[in-house]
Amino acid sequence: MDRRDFLLQSGTLLAGAALAPGSLAMSGSNQAEEPQQSRMLLPINRNWRYSPSVVDGGHAVAFDDSSFDRVVIPHTNRSLPWHSFDEKSYEFISLYRRPFKLPPEAKGKRIFVDFEGVMTASTVWINGQKLGEYKxxxxxxxxxxxxxxxxDGSNLLAVDVDSTERPDIPPFGFEVDYLTFGGIYREVWLRVVPSTYIENIFAMPKNVLNDQRTLEVRCFLEGxxxxxxxxxxxxxxLLDGDRVIGKASEKVTGPAPAPGQPALQAVTLSNLGAIRLWDLQHPELYHVRVRLIEQGKLVDEDTRRFGFREAAFTDQGFSLNGKVIKLRGLDRHQTFPFVGQAMPGRVQRRDALILRQQLKCNIVRTSHYPQSRHFLDACDEIGLLVLEEIPGWQHIGDKAWQDIA
Incomplete structure (x- = not known):
């Protein structure tokens, strides 16, 4: 799942609050909501075991990790002083382990683990089986x-986290003017979906400045x-709060998806005249809800949040919804004293409020890399434009490097 895919899944409801002790109920402060009928999103942020070095046999289910530290995600691989430290001190390979049990209603469905951010390369294992490396x-x-x-029993998730500066992974390969730190520094989730499910949704408003506006909803199906x-x-x-203000349906057609290549089908909603546009003073947001139905029964359901707006650069300057505005903004790094990048969502959201309300910015540049969904969601909600960058600093690597970026 790439960044766009995961960020667009942020509208998924949570589930699993009533799990037994020792299972996912202990996974974090995130309190799960009522489950959807088709899918669950289960936080697993508490009760991780951590070693600052990779240990022989450490991926095995039976390995004794009682000597490991118990940590909570977000986690930095090394706590650091306020200043004057050696940046090499966080450049090492560490090991994280997390036991979990699935709720009974997950049986027979597909299970994914979703990592929101791990610095810098991650090799993931489940029950002693290596799944692969993400760079x-x-x-x-x-x-x-x-x-x-x-x-029917316990499972063991293990992650080797390589926090060294590898030239094959952005932003590395030359010099960077910022610190990268290490660890599993954003949240981790288990995602439970049916065998055929909605893999992604992309909402694309069109003709937003006239009464003939439409919404093209691109639905990606996997199965x-x-x-x-x-x-x-x-x-x-299309939902405005709890009120349905537009709807459409289409039969699922086309060839079956290839493994790892979801099938795309678009559904267009028309007659959307009474829409409030997203702008700096009134950041109006809507939800689109997609249901996959078979013989009148729900197979899967997912939602996305978005806004109707038109952004363009013109000869007169930057235009938002047909009006030229003066951009006033700052750069923002996602680093903090002592914990590096490992700050929870409430702190990420607070940064957006500081930029918009205290510093009176109307745009922020995510220097110099993609940042937390909590920060980006807050920007959407308070009318703060975002200029998001790929990871890098005055260097572009080879084709493989560029594909990762």
Whole structure:
């Protein structure tokens, strides 16, 4: 799952608050809401075991990690003083372990682990089986756990975190003028979905400045070819709070998705004249809800939040919704004293409020890398424009480097 995919999944409801002790109920301060019928998003941020070095056999389920530190995510791999420290002190490979049990209602569904940010490269293991390596410290990523899950007992998630400056991974390869720190510094989730599910949603408003505006909703579907000949429908609703203000549906058509390549189907909502635009003073936000239906029964459901707006650079300057505005902004790094980048969502959101309300900015530049969804969500809510950058500093690497960036 790339950054766009994961950020667009932030509208998913949470579930799992009633799990037994020793299971996902202990995973963090995130209190889960009522479960959706089709999917669950389970936080696993508490009760991690941490070692500042990789240990032989440390990925095995039976490994004794009682000597490891118990840590909470977000976590920095090394606590640092306020200033005057050696930046090499956080450049090492560490090991994180997290046992978990799944709730009974997850049985028979597909299980993914979603990492929002790990610095810098992550090798993920489930129950002693290596799933692969993800390169990149600023973008979310996922691995499917389903084939290796123990449905009736305990499971063990292990992550080798390489926080060294590797020239094959952005922003490294030359010099950077900022510190990168290390660790699993953003939240981790287990995502439970049906065998065929809505992998992603992308809402694209069109003609927003006239009464003929429409909303194209691109739905990405993932599932086995054996289920693809079933008669299914995509139902799409545009929500203003709890009120449905637009809807449309389409039969699911086209070829079955290839593994790792979701099938795309677009549904267009029309007659959306009475829409309030997102702007700096009135950052109006809507939700789009997509349901996958088979024979009148819900297969899967997901939502996204977005706004209607038109942004363009013209000869007269930057234009928002047809009006030229003067941009006043600052750069923002996601680093903090003592803990590096490992700050929870409430602090990330607070930075957006400081920029907008205290410093009177109307735009922020995410220097020099993609930043926390909590920060970006807050910007959406308070009318703060965002200029988001790829990881880097005066250097562009080879094709593989660019693909990661």
């Amino acid at each position: 990149g410290g600023y973008t979310p990523f996922s691995f499917e756990l389903t084939p290796n899950i123990n449905w 086995p070819a054996s289920e693809w000949n079933r008669s299914r429908t995509l139902e799409v609703e």
